[in-house]
């Protein structure tokens with residue numbers, strides 16, 4: 001690059017103020033290490049993996065800087081990543097057993113930010129019955145679902161075909177979910193060239209050890225319109241009380257399997273929270289097996305949290 005050139009690229013990794021940028025050019029792909037400049041450097045405007053940025057030469061010739069951030073499609077707080085098209089929400093059949101409310105919060109955040117949620121149930125070799133139970137809950141909710149065992153190599157080809165189809169044309173996806181569910185192991189099974197670090201979950205508390213520490217985005221082929229897939233660190237909490245993921249008004253549309261019943265309850269202002277089957281079509285759907293009780297319970301719990309938050313700040 002000379003002093004007058006500017007290039008547009010994608011942040012694929014960011015660590016301690018240093019960013020790795022991938023640039024697709026006519027002569028192939030470049031990987032550059034850059035620092036941020038101005039408000040981006042001072043942190044007034046935060047950069048995230050996934051961002052499209054403009055890079056140019058800084059004061060010194062060997063000094064590359066990010067001079068501006070292009071508009072984002074979306075930005076997630078957890079995992080911290082931007083411009084996602086799909087979010088693979090990964091849960092294990094066992095070890096660790098999933099907290100479905102956290103899974104449901106993730107599906108809601110994805111839907112709210114116009115990201116397609118996809119459910120992946122891993123470790124089916126450790127509990128075929130459990131894997132099928134979780135898969136059924138999310139199939140019924142209308143999300144694409146994959147069941148895999150990286151241990152046995154099961155369920156890998158259909159997921160690979162799905163990724164291939166859905167990520168071509170430069171689209172971006174991330175694997176997210178609790179620590180130890182097998183996100184990095186599954187990414188290695190899908191794309192062996194990645195060789196990501198993985199480690200056993202703690203035997204004592206049956207939880208992951210936070211092996212993946214940073215979000216990193218990987219191009220899946222050498223083609224300039226390659227799809228991108230991110231591995232992300234596991235997390236256990238999505239605290240709606242302290243983080244502003246979205247307001248109460250956005251909750252119902254974030255649960256498409258519940259908003260489906262809008263207008264079908266006895267009272268137009270039904271909140272689907274306390275009403276019984278006589279009044280509420282959602283409660284009825286749950287009783288009749290058309291809606292998983294865990295989905296309704298997550299919805300109600302989030303409703304209560306967001307309602308209390310709204311009352312507190314009004």
Ligand SMILES: Nc1nc2c(ncn2[C@@H]2O[C@H](COP(=O)(O)OP(=O)(O)OP(=O)(O)O)[C@@H](O)[C@H]2O)c(=O)[nH]1
Pocket residue numbers: 122123124125126148149150151152177178179180181182183184185186197198199200201208209210211212213232233234235
């Ligand atoms: N039995 C079995 N074990 C698996 C499977 N997938 C992953 N594991 C094991 O689960 C443990 C955790 O896997 P990781 O891939 O490190 O989990 P992770 O989700 O990336 O965890 P973090 O990076 O901490 O978020 C490792 O010991 C893997 O070998 C599977 O399909 N079956």
Ligand SMILES: [Mg+2]
Pocket residue numbers: 183184185197198211212231232233234
């Ligand atoms: Mg990992």
Ligand SMILES: [Zn+2]
Pocket residue numbers: 265270271272273275279280281282283
């Ligand atoms: Zn209702």
